[in-house]
Amino acid sequence: MTDNRTQSTEEFQDEGGRRRAIDAYGARERVSDTLSEAPLIALAGGLAAGALIAALLPRTEAETRALRPTAKRVKDSARAAYQAARDTGTERLGELGLNRERAEETIRSFLSDVTGAARASGEAALDAARKG
Helix, strand or coil: CHHHHHHHHHHHHHHHHHHHHHHHHHHHHHHHHHHHHCHHHHHHHHHHHHHHHHHHCCCCHHHHHHHHHHHHHHHHHHHHHHHHHHHHHHHHHHHCCCCHHHHHHHHHHHHHHHHHHHHHHHHHHHHHHHHC
């Protein structure tokens, strides 16, 4: 009788191992299919994972020395691009007659109109409630 229980337990364990192996194989097939259908998504996921790992690891002194000139060029380029976009945008808005003073005037007028509409709505609701 003890022998049957041992055999039954071993069969159960073997069956569980087979089931896990089949599941793992199925998962491998699904990943393989996904990679072949959407390799760019897999590439993006790999890049994102690599960037996350790199962000979590501390930078070494050698990396800092090696990247300093490149980082300075990137910052300078970004600053120049921002300034050019800002200047061009400001110039273009000026050509259209849109400037800070006009924007403030428009906002004040808009808020005044909204306040007036809210006041009129409130008065109409109050009048309707008094009559009703």
